[in-house]
Amino acid sequence: MNNTIYLRRASKLMIEPSEGLQQQLPKKVLATALKNIESLGFTFSNELMQAMRKLPKEQFEALYQQLVKDLKVMVGAHVEYKPMYAGFPQQVMGEDEAELYLNAVFHYLTHLTLDDFDPSAATTGVRSPLLEQRKLKVIDLGSKQAFLKLIRQLVEAKGSISDTDKKDIKCVLKHVDPSDVEIILPPEIPFKENVGFVVAVLLKYELASMERIGSYFKTASDVLRLAVSWSEGDVSLATASPFRKFKRRERRLLLSLLEQCCSITEDMLRYKDRWIRLGEILHPSEYKLRFPRSQEAFDILRNDKPFTTFNGSVELAFQYRNVWSLIDLLSQRPGEFARKLDHLLRITEDEAYVLLAFGEVAAQVSTPVLLQVRQHFAQRNDSQELRVFFPKGNVAKAFGIPNKLPEINEAVCQEVVQLCEQALITRFADLPVLGKTYIDERLQHYLVPFSQRSASKALRTIVRGSRIPMGEGDTIRFFSWWKEGEVDGVPTGRVDIDLSAVMYDENWNYVEHISYTNLRSVKYKAVHSGDIVTAPYGASEFIDLHMPSIVNYGGRYVVTTLHSFTSHPYCNLPECFAGWMMRKKPGSGEIYEPSTVENKVDLTADTQIAIPVILDLVERTMIWTDLALTRYPDYNNVEGNQKGIVLMGKAMTTLRKPDLYDLFMLHAKARGQLVDTKEQADTIYAVDEGMTPYDIEQIMAEYLA
Structure with missing residues (x-):
């Protein structure tokens, strides 16, 4: 299992050397294995090949079988692809319009599976072999120590981690040798969400003690996150989650962690209702002599006793524009000072004093916040149509709102940039020399x-908004695959996921779309493989886009979307993923060629519309989006979501981070x-x-x- 994680995360394998003298693995066996994984787009490094040759044949075969299984899942080759038009793309490009229409009507009226569907035009002839030379992805030799360090890096990340990251940490801790736990656990877990999640896993597998975990908890919210994570809830606290019933010893542990924290009452008031519900389970009054501070805090919350909070004082000072009080208050909490700096500068004429006060505490602001404040003020007065926000929570969503911020003196903005840079450089200077x-x-x-909380599992994961150069070739082929069946014992019923591509010009004016309603373009070379409307054994759809012909027609941006026509959230499907391949000649090779897969993304969000990437055909880049839209109530296809898609497209292509x-x-x-x-x-x-x-x-x- 660890090698499966290591391969996916770092393209490395751990090889356990066999004991005693062994005959070297025959070169023919190794060469055959290399040839087979080459068809999936991978190869071994020289160091890994040398380590493989030292393995007994039986051990090598077991390792190789699992490797092939893992690689197939990574690129999507573990399933069968059977598009509606088996002769895609030539068959759809050359088919008569009337024939396409009749095929579609027949298909929709009957809801037949692919095995039942056999239009007369489905004969394909013989495909030419794939002659394109692909740059293979190299799998390298790793080590146990390096693997454990990789998991430790996840634990001590300075931002939120994804659901896939959490599953990997949980899997490793479940099977870890107890002597290796200290290698995985850092002295400090900086990001609070990770504290709750990791400690809950340690407790589940009986790897925790108060001595080991106590120092991780600094605030009441840390303890709340542990209680939520222990209850399988949303550790980000973006949404309220029910608590499970805790055993007596578990209640004592939570109360002891709470008792040691600072300013617990004020912090508990941030999530007052949730703490009251948790208190009903913890019964703090039973332990009022042992945990008096916790009992007092719960008493204040339950009985609405007056209590002055820091945030309340800050809000009041902003309401009355009391800049000097704000400076005094915010200097006590440098992180809040940094987050409210723009607002503070907008309500005062004494910018110099604000900057002086911020400069005195900037060294205490976290690196992620300093980097974001620096970027914000570096481009503060640039003309920008939208401001983009990624809300806290588990679903991959973004919001774009009109940018109506008034300008701030440019000299003031540059001073903030310099203060942030000075603090960062001073901090980084204490790290090892480069x-x-x-x-x-x-x-x-x-x-x-900064935040990977809602990042999808992918062949190669990258940060949203990043621009990736396209591979070689003039044609990009998108693919999707999904399956209906049962999830947690509940049948999904019929599932229909529609793959679409919407083209826009440089000003985001609509040009055309390719979807189940428009299988091919008469303006340029773009074609859809046909609409599959049920998937008991799995179903797939493809779209080919010939990029030069789209650009010549005036197109620039292409937004790829997947719509759940039958209103199933992706998280409620047995499996659903999408990806893309680069092709020089669309008609060569099989419809799905694993070695040409550039990336594959698993769709698991609680939403019905996904936008994996946006193409910029002029710059030949892919903008990694991995985002979701909320379904519009009156529409369930790409045409009905133009407003939302354009807004999302503008937001992601102008993102400044x-x-x-x-x-x-x-x-x-x-x-x-x-x-x-x-x-x-x-x-x-x-x-x-x-x-x-x-x-x-x-x-x-x-x-x-």
């Missing part, structure tokens, strides 16, 4: 991973010496070498310190 450092300018297109180039540049200024080429460098930050944008675990753990 030596000669090379930073790839292409990293400007990749964003810093801190990028990895700036982050690594700050580190280089603090603890390295910049050089012009990789050959001169001791440390490399690049898109495809050294530290890359895909090393999210390490970036979140070590570069946002």
